[in-house]
Amino acid sequence: MSLEEQELSELKSKIGRDPTFTELQIVAAEWSEHCSYKSSKRHLKMLPMDGPLVITEKGYDSGVLDVGDGYVVTAHIESHNHPSAVEPYGGAATGVGGVIRDILSAGTRPIAIFDGLRFGNIENDLQARWLFKNAVTGIADYGNCLGIPTIGGEVEFDECYENYAMVDVAALGFGKKENLIRNHIEKDDVVVLMGGSTGRDGIGGSQFASDSLESEDRSAVQIPDPFIEKLIIEAVLQARNDGLIRAMKDLGGGGLSCAVSETADAMEIGIEMDVDKVHTRESDMHPDEIMVSESQERMLIVTSKTKLKKLEEICNKFRIGCSVIGHVKFDNQVHIKKGKNTVANLPADVIANATLLDLPSKEPSYLKTIETEKKFKPISDYSKLMMKLLASPNIASKIWVYGQYDHEVGIRTVVKPGTDASVLRLDNGKYLSAKIDGNPKQCYINPREGAIGCFEEACRNVVCTGAKPIGMLDHLQFGNPNDSEIFWTFLESLKGLTDFAKSFEIPCVGGKVSLYNETPAGPIKPTPVIGVIGLIDKKPSVPKRIFENDCLLIIGDTKDELGGSEYFEYIHKFVGGKCPAVNFEDSKKNMRSVIDIIDKNLIKSAHDCSKGGLAIAVSEICMTNQIGCNVSLDVVPGEKLDVDRVLFSESHSRYLISFDKKNLAKIESVLKKNNVSFNQIGHFGGEKIQFNNNSKSVIDLNVEKANEIWLHALPNLVLHGKKTV
């Protein structure tokens, strides 16, 4: 681990002397991109962070939202891309562990996990298959053991992740407002390291996350221990109930160095600690190794001298380590000792605040021609094409994934994974809905509109359950920021997200930046992943079974926007075209209307159109309800388009509403009042999924057959290496 030459001279001039070896290691860890956000921080400020429900307190690692009646919801998102690319099982599992501890740090109980997974082309890439399979097992083993339900996520495959893994994990917490950790420290307070022992595993992890994979330090492998994490959760929550915690921070990237210096900096205090007091796994660890080790499952707790004994008793009960490693001082210095000797003594704000960069940006040249479409071969058999799409890895059912995750534990899960957003019941009678979404194919073609699209899609998913979006998490994942073209795509995405968040008044309550995501073949496509949290005051829309003669209606316009669509990319192997763009006014009207008709209890279910467009969205409804549907493409609202474009365009802001015929008039009147674009496009019944255009049959599929293919395509590929269609 090392500092750049210029950073080294900066450090020297700030402290007025040469740093010690340990100081160098500490600063290198903390000034890494991963811990310091040096490339992104000055720009992230543009995101709106405040809102009527947002509670801010210094030192929180997760966002806090007031959901009324004395309760709060916390939220955070993290990624573990680099570690997962070399050790998918452990990397993905410890990713879950890290984000859970962020939720815990605020003093709330983690109640849900979400995972966003991205890999290379699993149809022909064995490595991608291996990565995918092991990452899923890693998340399952960790989350299941903790007893925190994994209730949603996404899975996507794209050539740009060849030999790489994108593992994003988000988590939600819930608790009483009065139980939030206040992070107020007093003189003579003691600093406690709680949890697993400190070993050599994961040394250099944060640096590793900031390097590209070729130059990685492959020693940064972390072994997950969900059992200890579970004990930490229970111990911390009991200590919280007993009022034993003054301040708390989880240990993540940069290990003790980061946790200690960031705590000291945020609280404007000093901390003096002794590395000999840290419970280590190996006896011969150097001070700098102890300081930067990224061993998992550890928490830093500041407590008062008088409460220490009770905290130790709790740790004893839960058989977890608990070392008093230091105490609070008021000199704003981070003072690291080994026994009597000082090995590092630096001002906290120097360590915790790397000099922020202002990197240059330039529009990538590939964007100049990306919208130009090529001429496609005409489609002779749309039904056959549909079967192929239903079996494609990005569209096939993900039940093989979420079926391995305990999504019921905690007995809150009202809407289970499998449709759009999942819904949890809260203790105050309200409901929480959440989903994460990304779309690198669209973000590559248009970083701004693509990012906005991810945001809107996550909103749409939440809106489909009847929830109003109240908060957003952003995770910005890009290649090497020193490449000005890559940095431009980062800025564009960020600006897009900011505009959307401001216009829709959805505050950003947390996020993460992950840069240097490069594979041997080059940078990944821009991969922002957006999480949206929604609140439901009354009853959520739990999808009800659809029967014969129920109606299907679409809200929103279908446009000629097939850039980045599965149809272009999977069927025609074409990357390019016009990226779907969100019209903010239409988007708002449509969201409002959907929430309105759900509130009025007029529908059976709402489903948004996303990957695969209208054709796939309708098929999903049919397959999950085991009923046919007859759809007329000529009455779909929007521009007049060729049949394939109506079927497969991935235009945003569209919702499919299924309902009992008798409610048609009422629904129409709400929609008319809201002045949205809509039409009844079909009715349910029979055993066939049929699309007609001007009474001519375009697609005719047997529901049962389609369902078989859709359900089994993914496990067939992953487990048996078999393509289904």
Next chain:
Amino acid sequence: MKVGVLVFPGSNCDRDMYHVLTDVFHLDAEYYWHEKELPKNIDAVILPGGFSYGDRLRAGVIAAHSPIIKDVQKMAEKGIPVLGVCNGFQILVESGLLPGVLLKNESLNFMCEWTNLIVENNMTPFTNQFKSNEKIPIPIANGEGRYYVSDDALKELKKKNQIVFRYSEVVNGSANRIAGVCNEDGNVVGMMPHPERAVESDINPIDNKPSSLIFESLLTKMGVSK
């Protein structure tokens, strides 16, 4: 009456079970940490699900050596109702209170899904309100849930009416599709599916009444009127 909910390091359905006992069925329930003794005045004992000791070595085997299990053994001998759910079932099997073993699911994966149970024995303290062969929609969530006994032992189980629940379809490769069994006296019952996840209508997408009967059976057994 008082129900003891045992808590082992790594239990994670204890709070769910407690909620159902107290908030849904208005029972007096109390947690007992695995190192504690069970007081004499307990009327029923429940071992909830989770990952005691992280499922290390084998699910349930380490917890089966907990001090509190000796008390459970004594209570079981006295005829007090004991229910083990999921990991609780695994612990009861590993401690010898119930016959058989629970092996890795045939899929080799953790499985979380809704399934249907058939009630085979409606004479236990947890099934006395069921009609024989009644169907219960209920979720499973486990990695080591495949029940196994030798063919001879299976014959014995059948003869002594120790099979309490069976899956209505093949789920994980369990012998005879067994999902739950009891001891010879019928007072100790273990089951892999999670009744505590199915008794409330807002989280049960199918029908919450059948699962409720598991707890109502206990109330009936104890002579508590609902």
Next chain:
Amino acid sequence: MTTFNVHVTIENKPGISDPEGETILNDLVLKGTHKTVSKIKTAKMLKFTIQEKDKKSAHSKVQEICDDLRIYNPMVSKVTLDVFEN
């Protein structure tokens, strides 16, 4: 007292199926070009480090632990012990 390493191999008794071994064989090994493999059986191993006066007592001690603490479930598995002097 001498330090011994005792390797305890826990595997299914004959007649008890081993889906994991079968899956590795069928879905992984035989899918490739490796047709000479005819069987794969999985087992779990615990390597004990133990201080005992001699090899024999190291063996009997670990055997006792395995039986007492149900390190293996005798209904479905068997154990094999190999003792090595450190």
Next chain:
Amino acid sequence: MTTFNVHVTIENKPGISDPEGETILNDLVLKGTHKTVSKIKTAKMLKFTIQEKDKKSAHSKVQEICDDLRIYNPMVSKVTLDVFEN
């Protein structure tokens, strides 16, 4: 062609922690009366049955399978092969 048994032992590399072994040691073995055990390390074993012309090719074939099919991840684990003639 001869039939060989090849035992593949997969375990965490030295220096990489083994939480399962630690739990078995601390929460099971040391809780009892067995204080002479100082360490337990877990490993996984795959027993291959393979037809090859000699011991050497049985060894190299199985090693190749383990590497190719990513039976273990060399980042975390190491494998040891023991070949036995049947």
